[in-house]
Amino acid sequence: MKKIGIIGTRGIPNQYGGFEQFAQFFSEHLVQKGYEVVVYCSSNHTFQEKTWKGVSLVHVKDPEKQIGTAGQFIYDLRSILHARKQGFDVIFQLGYTSSSIWGFLFPKKAKLITNMDGLEWKRTKYSPLVQHFLRKAEKWAVKQSDELIADSIGIQQYLKEKYAVSSSFIPYGSELITKKDSSIIQAYNLTEGNYNLVIARFEPENNIETIINGFQDDTEKKLVIIGNYSTKYGKYLYDNYHEKVVFLGAIYDFDVLNQLRLHCDLYFHGHSVGGTNPSLLEAMACSCFIVAHNNPFNKGVLGDDALYFDSAVAISTVLKKEHLTQKKQEFIQSNRQKIESLYTFESVHSKLIELIEKH
Helix, strand or coil, rough: CCCCEECCCCCCCCCCCHHHHHHHHHHHHHHCCCEEEEEEEEEECCCCCCCCCCCCEEEECCCCCHHHHHHHHHHHHHHHHHHHCCCCCCEEECCCCCHHHHHHHHHCEEEEEECCCCCCCCCCCCCCCHHHHHHHHHHHHHHCCCCCECCCCCHHHHHHHHCCCCCCEECCCCCCCCCCHHHHHHCCCCCCCEEEEEEEECHHCCCCCHHHHHHHHCCCCEEEEEECCCHHHHHHHHHHHCCCCEEEEEECHHHHHHHHHHCCCCCEEECCCCCCCCCHHHHHHHCCCCCEEHHHHHHHHHCCEEECCCHHHHHHHHHHCCCCCCCHHHHHHHHHHHHHHHHEEHHHHHHHHHHHHHH
16 A cells, blocks of 8 residues: 655644644545555644554644744755655645745655645735745646645636646535534533634634624624634734624534534634635534625535625624525525535545545
8 A cells, every 4th residue: 555645734633724634534534544644743733642543643843933934834844854755655735835845855756746725825914925925836836746636616727727737626525413412512601593603713814803893783692703812813803802702712622613513503604715615514514504705715615505795794784684584494404415415525535545546
């Protein structure tokens, strides 16, 4: 069996975001299929064991806490230099933001498969200079990779139009969740239907502040936001809105997250940049009634089976009218069917293994 390396995440088990979740589920599946798998992890990760469910973990010195964003480039460089000596048959590069600059150092004998993520240069947190660099990094990643993965049709079309290259459309996976346990949400002083929910990283392009501002006139339900607010932007939101909003901080326990989704009244998905977001699929799998930011990526997943917003005023309008919608259950059921037909772990993982075995 082939030896697989996974680079470009903070590490597993997931304590951060979509790529970490991808690495967690896929690496475990690969081990079950008999592959030898190595996942590169930040030295800052709280899980410091050398293996996880049969997956080998290599913890690489990561100076991001000391020097900021530049530390990501050093972390990726160190990961790639280590990978050169491991005899990998295939390397999965998850994203390109801080790794494609070192693309010439990837081992030549290994097939390089890159998940291109979203359009990183569109993220508003980046300065024009950084956005210019990210456009370059995107171009380098396309040129260096043997295979490209697009996790949404929109990204696939963009790659074809921009670079005249083909890519494999492989989204993230999920599974239907149905069993409710109200005791879990009671621990957070919540009851079924008395709160609306946001799960997101605290970044401007996730529209958390827009959602808060649109929600402020709603005095009947709580707005619960899950995510690490220790970042600069997170602290800004907490300092300005903690009296009106319930900030629960970061939660990584899937069972807890799923119960919070299952019991909420509305689920707000404010992500505006990127492809198919795992947290959106999980909301669909938990039968959430979804209000999503109006953009092609979200619409590519939800279609007509959601309510949409592009401003705080639009959210305020939704909150006044959402209880009148006659299509709530239709939306929920249709989204659940999408999970069963398009986004199962089985179909996603089989497509990824096809890329691994492709000659």
